[in-house]
Amino acid sequence: MRRVFEVFRQERKGQPLQHAGSIVAPDERFAELYAREQYGRRQESAALWLVPREAVLEIGDFPDEFDLKYRRVDGYSIRERLREARERASSARSASAGAG
Amino acid sequence: MSARTDLLLSIADDELILGWRDSEWTGIAPFLEEDVALSSIAQNEIGHARALYELAAAELGTSADELAFDRRPAQYRCAPLVQLRRLEWARTIARRWLYETADEIRLEELKGSDDGELAGIAAKMNREEAYHRLHAEMWVDRLLASEEGRRRFFEAVDELWPYALGVLDEGLRSELRRRVEERLGRELPAAEAIERGRHEPELVELWDEMTMVRRSAPAGARW
Numbered sequence: 495m496r497r498v499f500e501v502f503r504q505e506r507k508g509q510p511l512q513h514a515g516s517i518v519a520p521d522e523r524f525a526e527l528y529a530r531e532q533y534g535r536r537q538e539s540a541a542l543w544l545v546p547r548e549a550v551l552e553i554g555d556f557p558d559e560f561d562l563k564y565r566r567v568d569g570y571s572i573r574e575r576l577r578e579a580r581e582r583a584s585s586a587r588s589a590s591a592g593a594g
Numbered sequence: 595m596s597a598r599t600d601l602l603l604s605i606a607d608d609e610l611i612l613g614w615r616d617s618e619w620t621g622i623a624p625f626l627e628e629d630v631a632l633s634s635i636a637q638n639e640i641g642h643a644r645a646l647y648e649l650a651a652a653e654l655g656t657s658a659d660e661l662a663f664d665r666r667p668a669q670y671r672c673a674p675l676v677q678l679r680r681l682e683w684a685r686t687i688a689r690r691w692l693y694e695t696a697d698e699i700r701l702e703e704l705k706g707s708d709d710g711e712l713a714g715i716a717a718k719m720n721r722e723e724a725y726h727r728l729h730a731e732m733w734v735d736r737l738l739a740s741e742e743g744r745r746r747f748f749e750a751v752d753e754l755w756p757y758a759l760g761v762l763d764e765g766l767r768s769e770l771r772r773r774v775e776e777r778l779g780r781e782l783p784a785a786e787a788i789e790r791g792r793h794e795p796e797l798v799e800l801w802d803e804m805t806m807v808r809r810s811a812p813a814g815a816r817w
Contacts, residue, residue, distance in 0.1 A: 517627050518625065518626070518627055519627060520736065523732050524627075524732055527631060527725070527728060527729055527732065528627040528628075528630070528631055530725070531627075531630050531631045531634045532627065532630055535634055
C-alpha cells in the first residue's frame, strides 16, 4: 500500500545526481507529486530521480580476509617499511664500522 | 465598485479562505508527505489571492493587505463552500476536487477575456492549479478504488454539491454538473446553489483568527 522511493536530486544541469532523502507514497503518481513538492517547489532542483527502494540492490559488507592493503585506494603505509629499512641500513653500517 | 473589481475580489476571497482552511491540516494531515503537499497547495492559493487583490487594490486605491485583512467578515465575497471549517479527510478531498473543477471552468472563461490583465493572471494561475487538480484527481482515484472510500467520498460530494454550485455564476453551473457527473459516473442530486454572499458563522471565527495579529498592531505598523 505504501512504498518508499529514494530521491536523487540534481542541483544544476551537468552535476551528478545525489541522494537527497526518501519519500513514502502510495504509488508512482503520488511519489512524483510529493517529490515535486518536497524537493522542487523552491526551484532548488534541476532534475529528480525517483527509485523505488525495492529496486535498489544494496551491498553492505566487504570482507578482506587476507588484509590486501595494497588494493585500497589510500594505498598502504610505507612508514613502517622505511623505518625497518633505515634500521637495517644503520646496523649494517655499524657492523661494517666495527669490522674496520 | 466595478464588475471587474467585484469579480477579482470574489475569486481572491475564495482563494484566500480556501488556503486558510486547507492550511488547518498543516501538522496533522494523514501522513507527512501529504502534509507538505497540502500545505504547499494552501500557500499557492494564498499567493493567487495576493495577485488578485493587487489588481483590485490598484483600482480601488488601496493595498492587497488591506483588502485581505481590513474588511469586515460581511464584506468578504467568498463562496460558502470555502468557508466551512476543516472537514474530515474525504470531505476535504471532495471540497478540494469540487473547487478545483469549478475553478477550472471559471479560469477557462477568464483566459478568454478581452481584459489582458485578467486573461494573463488567469493563465498564470491555471498553470499552478494544474498541479492542484492532479493532486485532487489522484485522491479521487484512490477514494473511488475502495468500497469504503467510494461511500465516504460520494457522501461528501452529495453534501457539498449545493455549495460547489455556488462557486460559479449561474451560466457555468450546468458545465460543472456535467463534468462532475461524468467523472463520478453517477447522477448528482437536484440542488439549489448555496450562493455567494451568504456568510457561515464559521467564517467569522476564521476571520477573527486570521486578522488577530493585524488588529492587535497599531495602525500603520510596518512588517
